[in-house]
Amino acid sequence: MQKEKDTRLIGIYDAYLSVISPFIIQLETLDGEFPVEILNEIRSIFTHLARCSVTDKDIVYEENIAKAERHVKRAILDCFKYLCVAYDEYFRRFSKINRNVDLSFVDNGKFLHELNRLHIEAVNNKTFAQKKELTTENIEDVFDDYEKAYNSYASIYNLIQSSAKSIDFVKHKAVIKDRLNITFGIVGVVSLILTIIFQFI
Known part of the structure; x- marks a missing residue:
């Protein structure tokens, strides 16, 4: 039982360090702020972890570790959502700043073609996830869809950065x-x- 407990705890801490924290850094870099919704999820995660640490009852531990795991998932989902918005704003600022620049000369036209393709894909993926979310309250049903939207928007950011x-x-x-x-x-x-x-x- 202790080994299983330790594995689940390690999984939560690992998700915080390797997934949530880098997302927060990226959000702060793009927007200069830390979204309150994500902060609330992190607070909930550590509240439940604290309850796990101070109890000697397996049932209390199980309830709280499961809740902490759900908040981890919710925090990551919120990161996907906020980063979609932040990357879209980044794209819009980039487009506005460069509206008088003929970007078709960048990489012999490949850059502009790929940028437009990725933006259409990202908007479509985000719209699909948002519409799907209207029909369910279970985050598991939309988690992969928002991750796909996030990856599309991240590709736009990476393309612009690599073509700077x-x-x-x-x-x-x-x-x-x-x-x-x-x-x-x-x-x-x-x-x-x-x-x-x-x-x-």
Whole structure:
């Protein structure tokens, strides 16, 4: 019994350290905040773990370890949901900042094609999970669907991050081109004015 207890405890701590904590770090990096809902789940996890630690009754231990495990699952699900929103906001900010940049030059058009494909896939996966959640109260029924949506959104973020140098190069070329166009425009206007002036001299 003790070995089984230890295995389940280790599983909870491992999920917190290797899954929940890295998700929270990513959320704080993207949004600069720690979502209250996830904090509440973590508090519930450790409340039940504390109850496990202070009891010598197997039934109390079993009830609380099971509740802690459910809160772990709920915390991870909430991380999926919040990261979907955070990654979508990241995508929207990226699109807005680069609205005047011809991203079709990045990686010979492959970047923009893949970015659009991943965004459509991510939105569809999230919408599917949200609609499915309306029909059930059991998080097990939607857990895998939200994980799939999260993975799609994470792929968008990773694609943008991995293409950052190429995107900056295209932006730099666009700035140079804009400056040249402005310079030629000014030269053209000055030439026109001088031509008009010399006609009257």
